[in-house]
Every structure is written in structure tokens, then in C-alpha cells.
Amino acid sequence: MSRPPLPPPLLHLPYETGAFRMALGLQSVPEVEWLEIDATYPAQLAERRRLIATRRAEVIGALPGTEAAQQELLAMLAAHLPRRYPGWFDSAGGVLENRLDGTRQALATPDPLAALGGLVQEDFCLLRQEAGEIHLVGAALCFPSRWRLAEKLGRPLGLVHQPVPFYGEQLQRPVDRFIGLLKPGRLAVRLNWSVIDDAALFQPSGHDRAEPAGTVTAGNAGSSLVLRVERQSFRRLPESGLVVFGIRIHVTPLAQVTALPGEAARLREAVLALPPAMARYKSLLPFRPALLDYLDTEVARGG
Template sequence: MSFRQTPPTHTPYDGSSKLFTIGLRPLDPGAWIAIDGHLLTYLAEKRRLYAEIPGRVFVEEEGTREAQREVLDLLGAHLVAKFPEVYQRFGTGVEVIGAPSNLHDGGLAAGSHAPLVAASLLVQEDLILMRRDESGWRLVAGSLCFPSSWSLIEKFGRPLQEIHAPVPGFGPGTRPADLINRMFDGLQGQAVERYNWSIQAGDALYHPLSNLERIDRTTNRPSKFSDGDIDVRAVIRVERQTLRKLPASRDVLFTIRIHLDPLSVLARHPDRARLAASFAAQLLALDEVQLDYKGMTADRDRLVAFLNHMTNAA
């Protein structure tokens, strides 16, 4: 996809959403889903992934179709009401004006008849369905076309505490893991949101990484960047995540929206000096385990130098 060249929409690295914290906050229901000028590009990439690697980007357990349909109905009603210039009713469903119809599309591979797939082809967000049982909140269905360094197949069917096991400080038995489970239990009609962010090389939306591909220390992993190309290749990957409990099934819908912004566009932000300084400070605050998890051990100092230069030049 072509890079966004305008100032970033979301800047959680300004200190408002620190890494490796839960950071949930109430969400205005009217702001649940966000769309922008890249909508059709995102949807085209989702269709490509569904056609080429369907088993890696969509999973479902038996008995989840009713909850998936609930997601599709809830999402469709919201989109038509909120964005009537972009979405319209079509038969018994909803479609994106100017995009291939989800209702008459024979070009998608297995899973294309699942309501969650149809829902995912309306929005830029990925959609994950969590269900409570005796083991906790488990991932029972999901459309994940734009993973941020994790594997849907590896997380499928697992409870939250196992899903978060690789995250420093969030593994089974930790206080954050217990808090997240209680938060899921406590969700009622309200929606909440949080932000996460990282740095990647290039503009790939599909950015998976299996746990098996992780190594204990990344000091021997080569740098993603050379000294002269950070301003060209470094991309800020921001995840806007929302959670809401579905009224009928009582499952929890987890949405993940990816924003990709070249690191260099920070230079166009009116508050660039403060943003760059905060960004650098947060990178410097990460310990070795956290840097390893984020894949930035080899690049942290180079990134910090670039941001400090931006701060001093402002």
C-alpha cells in the first residue's frame, strides 16, 4: 500500500499509551469503527489473503456462527447509520459502495460463507471473537488479516493467559493477566479501547510471526535498517484495539485496526519536538526482554538517534 504522507492520526507514543500496560479507557460507541481513504486498499488486501492463505487468516470453532452473525448484524447497523456515504443496504446485508459485494463473491476461498468473514470485508479492522468457559476467555473465531507479529493459528482455541504468555509481564499467574480476565468478565454494554505500537521495516499490513520463530535474545538478529535508510524504511505500526461484549451471545468482540505511518512523517507534525522526545524516551525505557519481544534490540539506539535529531531540529 502507499504510505500515508499526512501527520499520523494516532500518536500513542506521546506518553498516553505506554507499552506493556493494559491502558483501557472508555470508548464513545459512535467512535467504535474508524474508516479513512485507505478503506478499499485494506479490503482488497484482505480479499487477496483470504484467497491465497485462508487457513492462516480465518479460524472458527463449531457453534460460533450465531455469534458471528451477531457481529455482522451489529456492525452493519452501525456502519449504515454512521457512514451512509460509504455503506448501503443490499438485499438482507450491507455493502461498501464501490467495492465488490460480499454477498455475491465467488473469489474467496474456504470460510467465505462465515459471517465473520463477511463482517471483516466491511471494515479495515480485524475481528476476534472471545468466549468464556471454565478455562477462561478463549479465542473461538477470528479474522486476522493484519497480525502484528503473532500467529492466529497458534492462538486459536487458547485462553487469554496463554495467548499473552509471550508478552513480558503478562503471562499466566501475573497480576496483569488476572486483571485482563476480570475486565473481560466485567464488560457490560460499554465499549473500551486501547493502543499499542511498534516499529517495522516496510509497509506490510500482513506482518505475522510465530512464537517458534522468536529467539531468546535478538542481539544477534541483524538490524532492519542501515544508518541511512531509517527515514525511508522505518514505519510506525499503531494498533487501535476495542473491546465490547455482545448483547445476545455475551461473547467479547475484540477489534484491531492497524495504522501505518512512516517515521519520517512525524517531522510534519505541529508538535513534532515533543512527540519525538517522548517516543525516544519510551524506547530508552524498554528493558532487554521488552526490546526482544518488540524486535528492536538491534535498532533501538539508531531509532533514538533519529528521533533526537528530529527533536533538536524542530
């Protein structure tokens, strides 16, 4: 079978105009939309495998008792990939063949999280309900958005998200309720965004920066800043009952975003609407004046 070319990355633009509000923003999607594979696959998979090989303790972790769920997720992925992308993957004889890079992954492996981490561009977190709370109990997390797996593993989601402004008051109960009621076979997706001054995919730190960033100016913000979007997915493993929280990272130069008609104005309104605590959490404060000046200029140009 001939191998179809990898498509360009999707450009997600989830920032909203109007008054700021904390919302889950979940959408049900069909099975075929579980994962996103695009032209950035070769570079991202090389980086994921490098991190697993050289910084494993930072990107792979799991609590005892999650072994069956890890294997179940690997088996689910091995069934999904050839069905969804038959030109790129094939599975036979307990081996998943990756035609995109010529590798073969045995499905009977003592290290399923590392195997998962080196197969697709998504990160995967395992969530388990314990004593009425949802806990993070395992992950292959190669591209964290400024948080450390070792600091969060084993904690309930309320504590995992403790640094997020307004989460405890506005989102914790809806999130726990949604995850607790999620049925096998249902797949839900949401998007989260930030503008940052670092295009690196692996970012375990950096939240809450407030010191001035003199290197970012209105003149270079388009090339110095990026839009970082998390496409988050949720589904339940039917046998173990754990929930798989997927995170796919998209990083786009800001100039590419503001070149689209109306996007500079939309982003400007979204940045202005952020409460101070959220702007600080997103680490916008060091370059917020330069960003707004840049967006003002782009809006004046018709962006």
C-alpha cells in the same frame, strides 16, 4: 445520497514518556467511534480480500459452537455501517450495499467471518469465557502483528499472550476481569505501539528478533522504519454473550511521526524506557542503536 470523501488516516501516538509501565489504558468511547474508515480503505480491503482468497487458513478460523456469534457480529456490523456511514453503506432486504467499492454482501451467509474480513479495515477476534478463563474462539485476522491465529485459536488469553513480557504478572488478571465484567452496550478502546522495519500489514512472524539489521542506519531510519499502532476495541455481543476484540492497524513512516513538533523527543524517551525484554519482544534490538541515533538527530533539529 452523495458519497462523502474518505478522510485521511488518524495518526495515533500512544507511546508514553516517563518510566515504563504495563497498563491496560482503556477508554470508554461512544458507538460512533467503534470503527475507523479512512483513505487507506480501498488498498487495505483489496489486501484483506486477497489474503482471505489465497491464505484463508492463516487469516480465518473458528471453533465449533461460535456460528451464532459470527452471524450476530455480521448483523451488528451491517446495522452499524449504514447508521454511522450513510453515504458509504446501505442495508435493505438482507443485503449490505458497499458504495465504496460497489460490492453487495448477503447477510445470510454460511461464511460470516470471511464476510466480515472483507467489509472493514478492522480485524475481529471472538472471546468466550470458559471455566473461569477467557478463550480465543474465532477470528478474521488479516493483519496480525507477528502472531499466528492457528497457534492461538482455542487457547486462554494467558497462553495467547504468554510471549508478552510481564503480561502474566501484571495484566492477565486485570484483562480477564475487565472482559468478564464487560456489559453489552459499552465500548472500550486501547492503543498498542511498536517501531518495526517492515510496513507490510500481514505479519504473522517476526517477534523477538535480535540479530543486527545492517540495512537500517541513522541516515535512513526515517524511511526504513514505521510506527505500527494497534487500535484495539472491546464490546460484548448481547445475544451470544461473546466479546468482540477489534484490531485496527495503522502503519506510518517514522519520518512522518518525527516531523511533528516534540514527537522525536517523546519517542526517544519511550524507546529508552523499554525494559530489555520488551525491547526484544518488539523486535527493536536489531536496529535500536540506529533508531536512537536518528531520534537524537531529529531532537537536535527541534523534533
